[in-house]
Amino acid sequence: MEVSDWKAAIERERRRKDLFFKLHPESPIPPEDRARFTGLDYYPPDPKYKFVAELHEYRDKEKLRMVYTRGGEREFIRWGEFRLKIDGKDVILHAYKSDPKEDRLFIPFRDLTSGKETYGAGRYIDLDGEVDRTPDGKWILDFNKAYNPWCAYNEAYTCPLVPIENWLRVPIYAGEKKYPLKRERKEEG
Numbered sequence: 001m002e003v004s005d006w007k008a009a010i011e012r013e014r015r016r017k018d019l020f021f022k023l024h025p026e027s028p029i030p031p032e033d034r035a036r037f038t039g040l041d042y043y044p045p046d047p048k049y050k051f052v053a054e055l056h057e058y059r060d061k062e063k064l065r066m067v068y069t070r071g072g073e074r075e076f077i078r079w080g081e082f083r084l085k086i087d088g089k090d091v092i093l094h095a096y097k098s099d100p101k102e103d104r105l106f107i108p109f110r111d112l113t114s115g116k117e118t119y120g121a122g123r124y125i126d127l128d129g130e131v132d133r134t135p136d137g138k139w140i141l142d143f144n145k146a147y148n149p150w151c152a153y154n155e156a157y158t159c160p161l162v163p164i165e166n167w168l169r170v171p172i173y174a175g176e177k178k179y180p181l182k183r184e185r186k187e188e189g
Contacts, residue, residue: 003047010045010144021153028150028157033181040148041177049143049174052134055080055095055105064096066108069121069151070158074098079105082141086170093141094165095127103129105139108162109146112171119152119178122162146175153179 018039021027029037057080065073076096084091095105110122123146127133132140149159 006047006050007045013145014040014042017147028153029181030154037181041180043144043174043177045144046174049086049172051082051084051141051143052138053082053084053141054138055082061100064163066096066160066163068158068160069149072158074160076106076160082107082139084141086168086172089170091168091170092165093168094163107141107166108160109166109168109172110162111168113173117173117177118175119148121149121152121159122166123148123175125175143172143174146172148176148179 021029021040022034022037027034058078062078064076064078066076067073076098077100079095079097082093082095084093093107093109095107097105105127107125107127108122109125111118114120114122125141125143125146127139127141132142134140150157151159
């Protein structure tokens with residue numbers, strides 16, 4: 001895919017999400033915010049944060065309990081790791097599954113933008129084997145698709161906290177930024 005086509009696809013996906021968040025009855029945006037909601041804040045699409053990488057699947061898959069923002073825990077399977085080089089630094093990013101039969105990977109992460117430009121508790125990337133896998137079995141890991149969990153927009157939701165093993169020591173200037181209306185509400189209050 002050409003870079004211009006890739007950027008256009010990212011921008012279309014973002015417009016669809018913004019429209020869903022503004023209009024859909026199941027949107028996580030609080031009803032009192034919807035009238036002034038004009039869209040989420042994103043970093044501009046940057047191909048530097050799109051990787052085609054091998055998943056180093058673990059032979060012995062351990063279970064991990066992720067704590068949720070409003071309490072409670074849920075069990076995930078530590079499925080494998082991606083080994084990337086970001087801004088000249090080696091980075092390991094663990095991928096998880098909630099069910100061994102699914103062909104999806106859940107990748108929660110924090111980075112050096114967390115709590116400053118992006119949601120403090122971290123962001124997520126979901127990978128679907130049918131969409132995000134190359135013919136040779138590698139995965140397309142695109143940080144430009146990193147999104148905030150729904151608890152970033154509305155305290156009624158609970159979301160898994162990022163395990164410390166996925167706290168990256170590099171900034172990821174890609175994907176979704178902090179929810180702007182939540183920031184305004186806190187500044188007004």
